Amino acid sequence: MHEDQLLPAEPGVRAIARELYRHAKDLPLISPHGHVDPAILADDRPFPDPARLIVVPDHYITRMLASQGIEPAALGVPSLDGTAVQTDGRTIWRLLAANWHLFRGTPSRLWTERVLTEVFEVQTALSVRTADEVYDAIAARLADPEFRPRALFERFNLEVLATTESPLSDLGAHAKLAADGWGGPGGRVITTFRPDDLVDVDWPGWEDRVAQLGAGTYAQFLDRLRERRLAFIAAGATSSDHGHPTAATLSLSPGEAAALFDRARRGRVEPGDAERFRAHMLVEFARMSVEDGLVMQLHPGAVRNHNAALYARHGRDVGGDIPGPTEYVRALRPLLDEFGTDRRFRIVLYTLDETVFTRELAPLAGGYSAVFLGAPWWFLDSPEGLRRFREAVTETAGFYNTAGFVDDTRAFCSIPVRHDVARRIDAGFLARLVAEHRLPLDEAAETIADLAYHLPKRVFQRTVHNGVTQ
Amino acid sequence: MHEDQLLPAEPGVRAIARELYRHAKDLPLISPHGHVDPAILADDRPFPDPARLIVVPDHYITRMLASQGIEPAALGVPSLDGTAVQTDGRTIWRLLAANWHLFRGTPSRLWTERVLTEVFEVQTALSVRTADEVYDAIAARLADPEFRPRALFERFNLEVLATTESPLSDLGAHAKLAADGWGGPGGRVITTFRPDDLVDVDWPGWEDRVAQLGAGTYAQFLDRLRERRLAFIAAGATSSDHGHPTAATLSLSPGEAAALFDRARRGRVEPGDAERFRAHMLVEFARMSVEDGLVMQLHPGAVRNHNAALYARHGRDVGGDIPGPTEYVRALRPLLDEFGTDRRFRIVLYTLDETVFTRELAPLAGGYSAVFLGAPWWFLDSPEGLRRFREAVTETAGFYNTAGFVDDTRAFCSIPVRHDVARRIDAGFLARLVAEHRLPLDEAAETIADLAYHLPKRVFQRTVHNGVTQ
């Protein structure tokens, strides 16, 4: 990796960007939102083979290969329908290497290359010719205790990593982590409260999950959720997370909400019920946040399981989701009417729809004390996406209404490079402001450190103290 | 302020941009649309203290501070509900200074800094430490007759400034200006006809305002509006302005329009009536424009008073509006069907939704003789917003279907810097075209002078002569 990777090409701006990057480069990583399996760190077992570590679970990689006709089953993606799946890691790895050109210009290429060179210290460039050599080199490292998860966690300079769990989780991995001095409130590995599977009445099995929660009535449902939030807080959680089809929010009366809940329990949902219940529950969760201090995160706008053939064969979360147009201004109004200027409340908004950055999200974040802008997410978590984000939101929301970088990843080994990419892009953006005489160098240097470390720490590690958020 | 502020960083392009900027820099300012209170120039009294001049009335500034939990009341924003409001200018100013870092990367920072250095000749950078020193320096200037509004008007090289008034205004300030040789047709300070409060039947008090206009019937309503337009033209107006939730237009029959008007007068509006009446009135105002020659301006797309808590405490126009998605192509069709190619008609379209620039507005302006593109507005009136505007619209609409820069500001002292920012961004954009061998230097130089001066003058100072617009 060249030391100037991703910095602007113009020599004058690049020199400034280098200087700014120096102020962020070595700051500890705050990973306030992501999807790493906590068992990886709880158990601290060696990682599996290179294909199972890098290819099989990464839907950025498998979907790109699928888009050129390479079946996910040939890449080892587990099937639900009995389709035979490739199990030989080396064969999967060779398929990746043979199609490596497909990833030119993508963040997957950049992330993977740097995981190979920086985490696994493999300097050979990946190609058809070198596939086996690279595979063997990574495999050799994986056998070394220095490449176990906790050792890597230390090496990555991670200060805190938040995982994401359903309220139904027993949080067993987190209990193990706490017992080992790694978890619990203020710990290095913490959880996040993600109740989508309990508020989405359209999601098959909802009734069973509600029963598992122990909620016979709507009032019990709210009580059980409140209790689970406290259990999550005891496991270190500082935030909740909500992945919804839309950003709709709604304040139903308790009676209306209970009636809707009862209909759903009896399997008699009416058209619009699912959307209305999700929308209503966002306002309820906001109310709970005011009480218990969890920062709310909202990830709306994915059309889930769009690829019907993929869903039928391989199920959820394997690259079949596609973004759709997403509206926030009218959708969030009920929630913001109640809590938008409440000092005890904080919500971090994400989007898959870039058009809302200047039009909706920056004005909302620049106008409501409760609203912060989450980092570019998923398809937008990329050099160009991160750059466009700063260009789009800064003039209206400034830097201090943004919540810092969030890696949102399942791929533990890619966490450092993802944060590094964000730091480099921010360095380039700030360098341009300096070069165009819009911001003095010393203030830009302070800003990049805030973006890289201080802001996410402050936004996500809030505590409610005497009724006012710190 | 560095002399190269906002010019592209690459030295070759910057050299061209500097040369181009030289052709626009000293041209007089045409301010064809804005919200300066005409009494400021009619009375020519000294400005109040620095906080009341720069902080209190500027919702860009108060909303950013509010977004980080600083109450507008603490910034002196007048309240409607009896909330105590800070009245000490120095205390307000210190709050701004203590939070000055929030404005990094925003146009508010850039505008304010240049108002301090260039208008008030204060060279000390604002910070917690220097708050009082800066405050005292500005206050001292404000006591000097050379810093009175008319003296500044001359110093700013303003050729014409349009204010904006309701048809219900008696235009008293403009009469005073005319008496002093500053106002009236062809004068230096002119008015703009803005009838929103009379066509928005949803706006509380509409019935009273219609009564105040003297309109008992729909026919009288149209007559009174026509008469007020003539009074505005006598006070120098060359344009009308329309701020609507959407760009919808509609041709109701006279009977339908009258029936709707009557329902509204009796307080019996039906769902959709308000939107239909606004839409219909846009077509009626277009028809009036054909007769009396006022250029029509349309500012659609703001969701007004979104922040309920702010609205309840402080009312309208204090930073609580948020843009929403806005459609023009189908919405404007009824109006364009009637007047889009009428040589006696001209409409300038603005937007808060950048997505329409390439998709809708540039194709409309590049296809209808009546349509011109207004400058980036409100949240988009910023270096990045202005740059994206040129990048988005030029290839389809060219330069000569755009209407020149519009400052749209209440902040009189910021007018020169706002125009200067637009000139610098245009210089940078044109310099890139020259550097990429897409436009010869001499044509770029002619173009920047047209954008800065000749185009807004031509678009807004039209006269109807023998039935054809000049």
Added chain:
Amino acid sequence: MHEDQLLPAEPGVRAIARELYRHAKDLPLISPHGHVDPAILADDRPFPDPARLIVVPDHYITRMLASQGIEPAALGVPSLDGTAVQTDGRTIWRLLAANWHLFRGTPSRLWTERVLTEVFEVQTALSVRTADEVYDAIAARLADPEFRPRALFERFNLEVLATTESPLSDLGAHAKLAADGWGGPGGRVITTFRPDDLVDVDWPGWEDRVAQLGAGTYAQFLDRLRERRLAFIAAGATSSDHGHPTAATLSLSPGEAAALFDRARRGRVEPGDAERFRAHMLVEFARMSVEDGLVMQLHPGAVRNHNAALYARHGRDVGGDIPGPTEYVRALRPLLDEFGTDRRFRIVLYTLDETVFTRELAPLAGGYSAVFLGAPWWFLDSPEGLRRFREAVTETAGFYNTAGFVDDTRAFCSIPVRHDVARRIDAGFLARLVAEHRLPLDEAAETIADLAYHLPKRVFQRTVHNGVTQ
């Protein structure tokens, strides 16, 4: 024309871009989609006068002039309503020259200038003063046999050019071309199957055209269309093309489809019928593609004949269409559910709505094996549009899910410059990736050759072999 036209201004990046452009510059042109009249090449007659060649048929040019009040009739655009139309080529040409400044910054200017200098070897810059000189110089060339269509085809280094015809066309020009060794399967000039006039029941005259096709029933309608596709394939077609108001797709049952068809035949369409029939027929055409191997192209999102006055006087396709917001994710779901991962199917998606590039189209192309991204189209086929396209889609879809440049033009003489612009913009984009150390130079060089030549050839010249697309 400067040799570095459109390459990035920064000297380091420009040097890389020059090197990359060298790898694409001289590759043959593949023109897989456009609207050149095949009779031009079948008859190989001299072109008409310069105005009839360059101004009259180019709606990019006539609409821009109309936007500043120059009537299309004064530019020689044929009228339907008896309006007198200018017939003197020189008079039309002088009007263009007198208003040449309107085109500053537009692709029309760049294309026209390079047609003049490179195709017609006229080095004099166009202006009011030189209008006649330029006109005479072009006219002189047009009399020269070396400037006849087939001679230019050879000079342009065109490998294959696809025209576009209705199923009702007898393909006579293509028969003549085949007889001369220029057409037919694998030929240099081929056709494209465009059935819009037969599936759009709202288009006046639909019943007559269906009768002309020989279809009395829905079953016959499908049969006749299948037969015409085979005739088109015999005339060299490798793709179909579909220009629809929206991207809606729908699977009606055969009974529902037949009932709708019968209603339409009896002139009794119900609201929504036209949209449903178009949507349904897209799925039917996809099904036919699976059988006969034609690559499907979809061009949705134009609001046709928006300018009512222009339409009344001059009819269709003269610059009166305006883009509207266009949704793909939900709209295409029925079609993709059936064929999105079918190895025998391929669809190339275009858009006039840039907002979908990152949000919808890149994720779809990066997730479905059947989906490819078409080049920026119409208002977006411009230097800035092409650059934004790569910036928007590459990170999610890569380069290899894009289908290469498509000129989509009626203007035969502008084909080389249009392709050259795309190659230069791609060189600049790839050069930035190289300069930012995101892609090695050798891979960038391979990529630009793929984009310019190998990819469009592979995507559009597919054959179905043993049930799998090659």
